[in-house]
Amino acid sequence: MDGTGWKRFRLREKKSEAEGVKSFIFESAETPMYFLPGQHVIIRFPDLEGDQRGKMRHFSISTSPLEGKYIGITTTIEPSDSPFKMKLDSLGKGEEVDVFGAIGKFIFEPGLWKERIVVLVAGGIGITPFRSMIKYALSMNGNFRIRLLYSGKTSNSLVFRNELDGLATGDSRLKIFYTVTGEPEGSGNLHRGRVDQEFIRANVEELDNAIFYICGPPRMVEEETRVIVLGLGVDRSRIRTEQFLGY
Ligand SMILES: Cc1cc2nc3c(=O)[nH]c(=O)nc-3n(C[C@H](O)[C@H](O)[C@H](O)COP(=O)(O)OP(=O)(O)OC[C@H]3O[C@@H](n4cnc5c(N)ncnc54)[C@H](O)[C@@H]3O)c2cc1C
Known part of the structure; x- marks a missing residue:
């Protein structure tokens, strides 16, 4: 140093x-x-x-x-x-x-996650801090439930997909929901479109008990925050964000 x-x-x-x-x-x-x-x-x-x-x-x-x-x-x-x-x-x-x-303060907090639904919303390369959080959190005994909502342009661009799927198979506390924005209908079996109100409601139970982490390019983070605050009525105090400035 x-x-x-x-x-x-x-x-x-x-x-x-x-x-x-x-x-x-x-x-x-x-x-x-x-x-x-x-x-x-x-x-x-x-x-x-x-x-x-x-x-x-x-x-x-x-x-x-x-x-x-x-x-x-x-x-x-x-x-x-x-x-x-x-x-x-x-x-x-x-x-x-x-x-x-x-x-940075965009971190896994064992006390906050306890007995919660933890919704991780990743846009593209915004998955990076979530790999660290998920791997670490699942190594602990906490009784949280993680719902990873991960959007990418194409199915080939989804980073860490096999590894994340393996973690979800091995631990029922983690469930993953992918969606792709840049592939035409019928070209695969993943959900199409952005992480919107409907996608969140369909995949996250107990919204009243949920905390949200959102990470990705600034425009995506702002848009998701709007959806979650205005569309789902979640108080901002239950939302953590990390903007990848430069994209
Ligand atoms: C807290 C934080 C965490 C981050 N974590 C990550 C992370 O884990 N992974 C990650 O990839 N990034 C991360 N970023 C973003 C990262 O710091 C870079 O800004 C980003 O990777 C873009 O890199 P780059 O500027 O070298 O551009 P490139 O990757 O080379 O290009 C990115 C885009 O910007 C355009 N562009 C490039 N140069 C310019 C320019 N001079 N003017 C205008 N447009 C330009 C390109 O055409 C392209 O569309 C993070 C940022 C922050 C603030």
């Missing part, structure tokens, strides 16, 4: 997760980083030039604190990407980045 809260981490593994989405698993080059499920980090390339959005980006940690001394981030990688993303994707095993964190 350099005295300012930044630490050096080295790339341990890079893996493809879904169409145009990769995870980057880092290992501390110094002391481990402690974090709560749902928190995020800032990644910096001090020598990066020519990126209009600068040398840093925020990323939710997609790994669980129980997955050892590693932190993983998961992001979209496309051919038209920013210099930042190109640099990230070009990292070789053992190469170092600066990491700040962990920060």
Whole structure:
């Protein structure tokens, strides 16, 4: 650490997760980083030039604190990407980045979740903090029920799908409801359309006892918050949000 809260981490593994989405698993080059499920980090390339959005980006940690001394981030990688993303994707095993964190209050709270229906609403890459929260929460004995409502453009773009399905098969506290927005009717067996009032009512029991976590691009988070507050009459105090600025 350099005295300012930044630490050096080295790339341990890079893996493809879904169409145009990769995870980057880092290992501390110094002391481990402690974090709560749902928190995020800032990644910096001090020598990066020519990126209009600068040398840093925020990323939710997609790994669980129980997955050892590693932190993983998961992001979209496309051919038209920013210099930042190109640099990230070009990292070789053992190469170092600066990491700040962990920060943020969008977290798993055992006391709050107890005896509740916890509705996690993910839009696209907004699934990342939920993987961490779900993996961690299911390792505990709490009597909460998680309802993950996950929308993506296509079925191939749904990140962590096999893994999440496996977790739901192994633990009845987790139920997952997918919906896709960019596939024509009849081209698969997933629900079509956005996470709207009807979709929530159909899949979430006991709305009066529910707390909501919403994560994804800012416009999606704002839209979902409106649906849940105005459409379902849920008080804002029962809603937590994380906006992925930059999308
Ligand atoms: C708390 C928090 C947590 C986050 N967690 C995650 C996460 O887990 N995963 C994740 O992927 N992202 C996350 N983000 C968003 C992340 O920080 C980046 O903003 C995002 O990945 C976009 O990266 P990029 O700017 O390199 O753009 P790219 O990924 O290269 O592009 C994204 C989009 O922006 C457009 N674009 C690119 N550059 C510009 C520009 N200069 N001006 C205008 N439009 C442009 C592209 O055409 C594309 O549509 C998080 C953000 C916050 C605040």
